[in-house]
Amino acid sequence: MMIPVLKGSIESTVPSVFIQRLKQIYTAMDHAYDRAANNYGFTCDGCRDNCCRTRFYHHTLIEYAYLKEGLMTLKPEMQDQIKLRAMTVSDATEKTHDNQEAVRLMCPLNFAARCILYPYRPMICRLHGIPHELKKPGQQSIMGPGCETFNRRCGHKRYFHFERTPFYFDMAKLEQEVKQALGFKKKFKMSISQMILDFHS
Numbered sequence: 448m449m450i451p452v453l454k455g456s457i458e459s460t461v462p463s464v465f466i467q468r469l470k471q472i473y474t475a476m477d478h479a480y481d482r483a484a485n486n487y488g489f490t491c492d493g494c495r496d497n498c499c500r501t502r503f504y505h506h507t508l509i510e511y512a513y514l515k516e517g518l519m520t521l522k523p524e525m526q527d528q529i530k531l532r533a534m535t536v537s538d539a540t541e542k543t544h545d546n547q548e549a550v551r552l553m554c555p556l557n558f559a560a561r562c563i564l565y566p567y568r569p570m571i572c573r574l575h576g577i578p579h580e581l582k583k584p585g586q587q588s589i590m591g592p593g594c595e596t597f598n599r600r601c602g603h604k605r606y607f608h609f610e611r612t613p614f615y616f617d618m619a620k621l622e623q624e625v626k627q628a629l630g631f632k633k634k635f636k637m638s639i640s641q642m643i644l645d646f647h648s
């Protein structure tokens with residue numbers, strides 16, 4: 448299910464000032480995440496569930512562009528290997544979708560339990576795992592749970608306030624400006640595998 452096919456060229460048209468703002472948002476969210484994780488004494492090391500097997504969708508062109516920037520820093524042989532992995536994931540996902548089966552396939556960027564594009568990983572990869580709050584405009588705050596590993600290791604500990612709202616807000620504002628600057632009017636929704644295949648299309 449490849450939604451908007453961008454032909455892999457969008458990153459060259461995204462002004463660098465937007466990428467700088469994205470990096471600032473990422474830094475702020477990483478700090479907030481680390482504060483919460485440190486408070487609980489939580490680390491992802493040795494996680495048997497591995498959230499990199501979760502099929503997350505990503506919703507911003509700016510993150511697409513930045514992930515591609517990261518991919519381009521890798522050697523061509525590695526890029527080819529990642530493309531093959533993305534094709535395998537994509538095919539397997541389609542098959543299981545046809546059979547209406549649940550699927551947990553490893554992200555093509557995960558090598559030996561590590562993200563090969565860690566500094567470039569999208570927002571949801573950065574925020575996943577820790578209990579949090581999110582407040583949509585005009586609505587009450589909603590609590591989001593931690594991942595299974597968090598619950599097993601730290602679920603008994605007292606909640607540490609972790610607010611995702613300002614990050615979602617800043618990201619939405621940035622994305623709106625990026626789309627406006629590029630004249631991009633469609634909705635954006637892609638998995639990592641879909642993005643990688645799209646980079647090469």
Ligand code: SF4
Nearest residue numbers: 499554556557562572
């Ligand atoms: S982009 Fe990196 S952190 Fe995110 S799912 Fe893939 S390997 Fe994991």
